[in-house]
Amino acid sequence: MRKFKDNVLNGLLWFSAFLTVAVLVTIVGYIFYKGYRLINIDFIFGDYSPSGHDGGIWPMIVTTIYTIVISLLIATPIGILAAVYLQEYAKQGKLVRVIRFATESLTGIPSIIYGLFGAVFFVTTLKLGMSIISASLTLTIIVLPVIIRTTEEALKVVPRSYREGSLALGTTKLQTLYKVILPSAMPGILSGIILSIGRIVGESAAIFLTAGTVAALPESIFSSARTLTVHSYLVTQESGDIELAAAIGIVLIVVILVLNFATTFISKKLNKADY
Amino acid sequence: MSTPPIKNQNQEVEKSNRMKYMLEKLSGRLFMLCALLSVVSLVLIIGFVFYKGFHPFVTQGYSFIDFLFGVDWVPSEDKFGIFPMIVASVFATIGALIIGVPIALFTAIFLAEIAPKSLAKIVSPAVQLLAGIPSVLYGVFGLAVIVPFLQNNLGLARGQSLLAVILVLAIMMLPTVVTVSETAIRAVPKTYREGSLALGVSKIGTIFKVVVPAAKSGIMTAVVLGMGRAIGETMAVILVAGNSLIIPSSLTDSVRPLTTNIALEMGYAAGTHQEMLFATGIVLFSFILLLNFVLAKISSKGGN
Amino acid sequence: ACGSSDTSSENSSGGSNYTLAISGSTSVGPLAEKLAAKYEEKNNINIEINQIGSSAGITNATSGVSEIGMSSRDLKEEEKATGLKEHIIAYDGIVVITHPTNKVKNLSTEEVKKIFTGEITNWKELGGEDMEIVVVSREDGSGSRDAFQEIVGYSSGELIKNAIVASGNGNIKTTVATNKHAVGFVSFEYIDESVATLNINGVQPTADNVLQQKYSLSRPFLFVNKQETLSEEGQKFIDYILSPEGQKIASDAGVIPLK
Amino acid sequence: MNLFYGEKQALYSVSLDIKEKEVTAFIGPSGCGKSTFLRTLNRMNDLIDSVKISGKVIIDNENIYESSDVIKLRTKVGMVFQKANLFPMSIYDNVAYGPRMHGIKNKKELNKIVEESLRGAAIWDEVKDRLKTSALGLSGGQQQRVCIARAIAMKPDVILMDEPTSALDPISTLKVEELIAQMKKDYTIIIVTHNMQQAARISDKTAFFLNGEVVEYSSTDKLFSVPQDKRTEDYITGRFG
């Protein structure tokens, strides 16, 4: 009886795992199958063309890079310093609890809400208009908790003995921080940053409502523009061109893949740094 | 020892130390400000979304109850009822959980306990990787594959349906739920397994009676996270939901969840219509906050 | 730092590289993009086109967020009251489309209304196969939808509840092209062989028929602006569109030129 | 019996003959292979991928490494670990866990087994009023005895104990030792211990391990009073280890 039950359960386990893998492989496979024909140099580096299929995605790549760079430029220092505060400076108490709650809540908010917020706060109230900067600021808030969290984790595993060792030599906290603690936490912090890049690259709803959909090479960060992911959405939506959407999807998946390898690589390095 | 340069310049040292303390204080403050920024962001988000969203109810005499329970959403005729969307969101989320969670959980168990190491080493990161794929691509897949599939194989008049939403969401939450519960299961102390196996209990028996219950709180966290993803997902859903304004009575009805209502009309909306979309956001937001609260409860329980 | 570098770049180019912000209708959008692309080739200008829907475009033009708004419907009274100036840049027909396999090839305006309001729910009633009709509509706030509803004669509230709502012409076309039950409406520009077009009251949806006012489902494509915020460059672009060269581009894009 | 962790050999031709209904103690310095050997006796080492074993373990005339029924083996050979490893369930459920998983569903029967086992582990009186509360709320010594109860609920022939008292305070240790002395009449007990006094107090026979070998194996009295091997003598007189 027990044996039978065991076998059934065992079968279910294998089946579920198979199903998961199969579904996910199908999705990635489908995107590649549908899109690979369009991938070529002209597609990647070519200019957008209003007639669709024969145009390239270079403006969207540039816009995507813009949003990544600007959001990280703002979110990374703030996030790291915030984590430093929480881990190294703050006394456990109400304030820390409030900050933690806020960070955690921010992680759970759906991006459409960020979009709504960005649209009224950055676009309208701060008069930044539909622009790369509005989108980047919205994205900053989205990735801030990611960076804070991963940095906190990285700081947590820096041995206490490093701090004591340094402070016992009569150095200040600040010196200890940037000479000893941050360097040892760096690999962890880096993987947090990479995680954030993934989040920025994959975001659509929040960008759609804050950067708009202009399909041209952005003039400046105050230009309205279209990121890769938004492009892939609009292409599906407006022209129903699945092949084109899938081709953009391939580019996105490759980017995510590269980011993932980078994370693994860095965290491997982290382990080496321990010895 | 020869005259030490450090002690030599005693006065200067003290002065430079005073500088250092100043810097310490200043930097501490700066760090705190940075940390407070996430609080500020949250307050701003809540503030603006709620301010915008409550505006019509506070100043224009719309009734919030009618908004929540009204069944008609015709912005151009000033009718704003989101009950069908609330129902759609709830059904879609529950449905996705019913399908997605068991599969994800079983997959996690498989990866953590059953799979040969070499297999798990390939599959686990692959599954994690999929958590990072932009949700739009899931939508593209749903629109191009799942919708026609349902249409052709179930003989539906429209493939855009609650069922399609559920399937897409179930797929989308797989990576999250698998990864988080796999971690939880792996964290169960080896001693539990040994204790059970030493009693002559089979491996499967051990897994289901000891290991999984011991990982309960981690698994619950995974489920709540998956649920959050399902409720909040927008761009994939908008492509497969059909966005009809009816209270779904079957899986094959086409639906409009809360998120898609916002994304669908935000671009076109102005005035009260726009504010009502913010109000939709408030309802969505409340769902998420509630979930977060539950999550916090679970994880504090798990801590003990 | 970002802000200052930007202003300096604007100054250095002496305002010659002007950015013209346009937003609005997704139906007008593709045409505007094509016009802008040609115009930018010859002029040192940068034209930003955001396809966010007619209503939003009109709002943006009113509030000054965009210099020009694009609309695929006539302005409403209250919109006109804000002092918006409108330029008809072309006309467009709205086509009722079905799956290519659908046998129904002609509908009266009345039948279209009955379909979209749910009075007729089976193709059989229209001489087609015995199968349910799946109505596909644009979203509330869309200019195409407003114009379509006004001409056919029903209101948003009357739209059959289980209609699939899709944002964007392309989305409607894909939905109809992949569903043999479906009926929807799109702008002329979007038509290709993946969908079948229906005659309305026996009249074919062609540019000629629109011009001769035989085909009723048509509306103007508008550029709207506030007089005080329209720049010289904006005015020049509008002039370009209204010129023969601009109208040629429009006609090539599949919409109906002014003459 | 030879055993390897990957490339590393942990046991070198260990060969012991263990008597029924006696207490056998394994002593030796840390890392000498006591636990490893103990775990070969119920094939607990199977759980570690890298382990390779050659040789045989014969229980009831059967080589356990030939028979494939690990479940039966582990039912017959119970085990108590160094650190009490109760499951996060109630005390009752912990003790009833084994029998339940082996198909006993009858409430009354289970009640009886649980009570008997807890009595057998000399902990019944201390926990009888809180059977339904979480087992993790008990003290270390109590938990260890519930572990023993859990093991004897399966009615095993042999009970393996790996340093069962090393995590306990002196009083709890004493209780567990008393229990072992009592249990000896029903079970064959094999116990690993670091504590030579303990081995001397409770065991009938003692095996002294060193670097993966059994240096000496004889009756406890003899081993502690007239050790045959120089190394044993050095060890028990505290000259190394």
Place this chain on the structure above:
Amino acid sequence: MNLFYGEKQALYSVSLDIKEKEVTAFIGPSGCGKSTFLRTLNRMNDLIDSVKISGKVIIDNENIYESSDVIKLRTKVGMVFQKANLFPMSIYDNVAYGPRMHGIKNKKELNKIVEESLRGAAIWDEVKDRLKTSALGLSGGQQQRVCIARAIAMKPDVILMDEPTSALDPISTLKVEELIAQMKKDYTIIIVTHNMQQAARISDKTAFFLNGEVVEYSSTDKLFSVPQDKRTEDYITGRFG
């Protein structure tokens, strides 16, 4: 000196008078407050939020808990920890870390300090050829001596050592002990140790701690040969702890 961890008092009116250029040893059973007291001497306990201290510590006529200049204090009072805690940098950078942080930039001067310190810690010969390699590649004993070098690079007056040899093998321990004996002529050394032999070997004075109190404090010879307090006697003869 009283000290609390939150609600829990860890030191009860400890009062000691420590002589310059001598080695003072703190002994006592685990958890009796030796480390805690040692850490009050360079205000290392400031790092723990819950700590509350009343009383004073006077060094060079100054109560260190009144002066706010912790940096100066810690420059003057060096510390070596139980587990070598070198930073993940090169050996050179580890030793040069303190001086650099105090503003010494001159290459030559740094080189000199590093060499002197490493010589002072009796490790120069062993590492002079690999100064630029990671300090974490050294053996435990070498690391501990580099820790000492790092401490003396700051030219402190006092060096606190918290069980500096407890993680080391006998040979490394010996080397560190020899080093302490040498260093005594330049520094005031306070050392916590579990090992009474060690205390006896290297210290001039010894304080015996028990449950947060100093039971006895006198010259090492006296304390070990004619302990005044019954509890000291019990402890050093191994009757408890």
